[in-house]
Amino acid sequence: MHLRHGLARWWVLLGICAAAIAWLVVGGLASNIVYFRTASEAQADRVHDATHVFRLAGAVVPNSVQAVADGVDFQLTDGHVTIPVHHRGDPPELFRPGAPVVVEGHWDSPASSAFFASDRILIKHGSEYSPPPVPGQNAPANAGQANATQAARR
Amino acid sequence: MTDPGFVVAGYTITALVITAYAASLRARMRRADPTRSLRNRDG
Amino acid sequence: MTGWRSRLGQLTDLATVGALGTLGYLALVVAPPDAVQGDAQRLMYLHVPVAWLAYLSFGVTALASLLYLVPATRSLRWDLLAGASAEIGVVFTGLTILLGSIWARPVWGVWWTWDARLVTTAVLFFLFLGYLALRQVPAAPHVRARRAAVAGLVAVTDVPVVHLSVIWWRTLHQQPTVLNPELNPQIHGVMATTLLWGVVAFTLLYVTLLRHRYRLAGLEEQREELLLHQAVLERRGIAADPLVPVLSDAQSLPDTQTLSEAQR
Incomplete structure (x- = not known):
């Protein structure tokens, strides 16, 4: 038993x-x-996608980051197509101009002028590692965030 | 700059997992000792 | 059991502890923080070697399973080795996922996401957990061993899928830094040395753990045999000091059929 x-x-x-x-x-x-789609692919599938949820990947366009009441606005590009993104909530720590990111969300409306409404930002970092240029300081990361803050203040 | 708390958590958890697994091996080894286990089978 | 072998064993135990301690020092004190990720990148020095240990464990399980299945090398020792190695692999696959999650939170911004690398790793964990459960299902020794060997070889096919997932599919997870398709490591000197040291230290840890786990497998097998044998003797009405008859009665051990009857 x-x-x-x-x-x-x-x-x-x-x-x-x-x-x-x-x-x-x-x-x-x-x-x-297919974990994410590039800005060009998303643009091409726009009519088909309507307002369905998907992930969009690209780099944050420098000087495009603006803090707004309920989150942050920025432009996302894959080098060919640039898409305006509105993110609700605080962006993650490593979010900064130039950073490769994946945003989860959907087109705000089926209109061709619609922005991408994101409710999650994921940072897609590469597989390269190096120490910061000035020992003991994270110069690029800090500089990036300082820029983002400055841009957000403007 | 990221929170060093994550690093501390990661290294602590790794140390705990390795120690716990080593301890479980030791305990099971003692239990499986044939001379011991036969003398008191229920224990 | 004393002599040069146990001396060598103790030496590996000590070397393992030393290598892991040194890794902690290199990873937390000597290596610089990463330019982009800052301190969080230090988790790589554990995450990558732990994942490597898991791959290695399952590789050994597969090899031992194969050696069991080939008639020329068939031996229950290979079966025990396969099982011992798989258990270590499951522990360290779990730890890989845990460490990855702790690293992902500050760097990606989430604890978990449905990325191909993450999902295939979780599948690997459950494949070998299932393998361990299958090993516990009672059967005659060679039936159980063959069943396990086939299951082990099936489960191990997920290891290359996990490794290549970041190349085959679009993932949030980065591609391998060292074993990338171009075989061109993109990592700064001291960081590379620390990572390499981590891989060596965890390989040593694997050897140490496997040595003990394999010995445990032998002891458990022996104990199971003795208990079964004792049960048989008791059924025959030979009440006994357990140790004496078992050791002298070895030739009259009943065949497996009688044994499994006794089990019920």
Whole structure:
């Protein structure tokens, strides 16, 4: 009886693992395999997307960051197409002009002049690592944030 | 500049996980010792 | 069990502790903060070596499973080694995800996102957790071993998928810094040395943990055999001082069928 009991427990764990894998692959991976779209792709799919939620990737255009009442406005570019973004809430710590970011949200309206309404900003950093130019200080990050703050004040 | 609290948390958790796993190996080793386990099977 | 082997074992234990301590010093004191990420980047010196340890564990599980399946090298020792290594792999895959989450929060801005690298790593965790559960399902030793070996070889196919996910698909997760397709590491000198030291230290940790876990697997197997044998003896009405008959009665061990009957 003791052994039967133990046996059932392992089958239960196996079942949980199988269910977790199915949930991760079907629910998570399948619908996120294209994790983000570039500004050009988003622009091209605009009519089709309407106001559905998706992720948009690009770099924050320098000097485009403006603090507004409920968040921050900025321009996002992939080098070809530039899209105005309105983000509700505080941007993350490493958000700064020039930073590569992924924003989650949707077109504010189906109109071709609509901005992208974001409710989450993710920072997409590269795989290059180096110390700051001046030892002991994070010059670029700080400088970036100072610019952002200045831009926001203007 | 990022919060160093995350770094502290990460290094602490890693140290705890490694120590806990090593301790579990030690405990299971003692329990599996054949001369011990046969003498008191229920323990 | 004493002698040069246990001496060497103690030496690896000590070397592991020393290497990990040195890594802590290099990563937290010697290495500079990153230009963009600041101090948070120091989590890389754990996240990457821990992930490497997990890959290594599952690689060894796969190799041992294969050696079990090939008739010329078939031995239950390979099965025990595969199981021992997989358990370590599961612990360190869990830790990889945990560390990644702690690193992601300050740098990406979220604890978790549905990125291909993250999801395939979580799948890897559950694949091998399931593998460990499967190993516990009772069966005759060689049935269980073959079942586990096949499952181990199936599960390990996710390891290259995890590693290449950041190249195959668009992800938020960055591409490999060192093992990138161009094989051109983009990392500053002291940081690179620290990362390399981390990989060496965690490889050493793997060797140490596997050594102990494999010994434990042997002990558990022995204990299981003795307990079963004792149960058989008791059913036959031979009440006994457990140690004596088991050790002298080895030839008259019943076959597996009788054993599984005794189990019930």
